[in-house]
Amino acid sequence: MVDLEKYRFSIDLSPIPLMLVSPTGRIELTNQPFDDLFEYGVGELINESVETLVPKNIRKFHPDLRNAYARVPTKRRMGDNRELVGVTKSGDNIPLELSLEPIALEDGIWALVVAIDTRSRKQSEERMKLVLDRSASAVVMVDKASRINFVNQTLLELTGYFEAELLGQSISMLVPPDVQRVHHVYVGSFMHNKTARAMGDTGTIHICHKDGTNIPVEIALTPVETGGDELVVCTISDLRERMQAKQLLETKNQELAQLNQDLSQFTYSASHDLKAPLSTIVGLIKICMEDLDDNNLDEVRENFGKVLEIARRSGEKVEAILSIARSSRESIPAESTHIKAEIENIWTDIVGPKSKSKLVLDITHKDPVVTERTTLGIILENLISNAVRYADDAKKKHEIKVTTSETKTELHISVSDNGIGIPEANLERLFLMFTRLDDRSGDGLGLALVKKQIDRVGGKISVTSIVGEGAKFEFSFPKSESAET
């Protein structure tokens, strides 16, 4: 019988669960922490086979493993990451880390077994992984050799890889191909002088998605030392949303700046256009007063007539400006509209009974149409009166053609003339407010109003013209699907 007393003493004193196993696999000694771990009473395991503590599925092979160990005894140290499972008295499996210390005695190789319950460690690892997985930032951990040894769920979602595809691989898998070479150098210098820092001080950095696209990111590097391993934790934030938001903000800013400029331009134009007739009236009335002093009454009467006319036209102009301002927000109810009749009425109002101008109609839609009658009226009136005003006196006939057609949801109307036409340089400014492009221009509001109304209802207007041949305005205008009859 081997003398085990010297072992018994130290085993009993140890706070760590210990067990001494004979060359035949019989449990010779355990301490109380060991018994507690496996839920046995004090000394209850003595003389039991060590296989009692081994999970059923490997219990059969365990003696062979044990014999092999006895033939080639090696120290197996803790922390080799060998995950083993032990079975408690109640049959529960518990994760263990075991170390074996061979002790050569005269009857063979005994084994001193140190068992450490890794359940609490496992739990905190699990918890940590859960926390990292839920983290909004993608996390990837690499070892000294730049091999990936941890990724969280967010990173997998960001890069499109499965965990198994990344673990053990080089971090360069996630680096865009065009910067892999320099990245290598950066990694080397970081590993050499590890301090926590943000990556890419020189500009936006990207990581490479599985599908090859580059994703703009921000990466913080944190060196970590754990259990003798030097690791680097890379915390990666996806910048796509932020960049999109930034871009959106910039676009909006530009739009606002443009609007602001438009507004001050509008204010100057409006104030000028409203002030100009007042200046004229002031000038005329001063003259009238002088003429009154001179008893020049005929001149006074004539000039007062002109003052009245200017005042009346100014009033109309203010109305026109107001209707443009209102047109962007007011909605007009659709009503049953006979477009052909509308056009004919507008024509009569504009040209009067005896006119050189001739109206040609090509109506292919079916009246009545349910649409915004008054809005359509304003548009047609402006386009037709322009067409009449820009007649080419050099031509014998002045002809204005209005065509209509329809789809289920839209009217398509064109107003064309054989007038003097519009120089190409002017086409772009045609629809701007207060833009009077030649002596025949009105107050520079008509086409601006037309455009605003068409924009409001979601239609489109375009113009084509050849100088000397004429101009053609085409627009689309929404209508309700079914016409009332």
Place this chain on the structure above:
Amino acid sequence: MHMVIVDDNKMDRYVARRVLSKFDDVETVEEAISGNAFLETYYSAPEGSYESGETICVLMDINMPGLNGFETITEMELRVSQRRGPDCVVVMMLTSSSNPEDKEIASGFKSVKGYSPKPLDVVGVQEIIRTYAQHHKESQLRHAS
């Protein structure tokens, strides 16, 4: 002195003419209904053909359809350099524009000597005559030397 009113607004031309008619210094008053019409009448001589002549005083509106006042002056100055019309020209902007930018642009032209608000009144004409006299004298001295 010879005045030319360039303005698309008939009433404004009428008011200006009536006010100008009270001044003996103003010998003739002519009108152009647009920038184009003005250039056509006064600056359409063949290049290099215009001999130095009388000084004209132009009252130029800014806001006109077609060529506006500034575009008209730009073209006029070009044609002065090509000797296609009078080189002695005093331009007074006559406008109801209250836009400070307009005033700034006006001050950038060599031939623009003054800026007068509409409607033209007696004080305005006195100012124009004074400005004109000063520049007329200067240009005569220049020609004499």
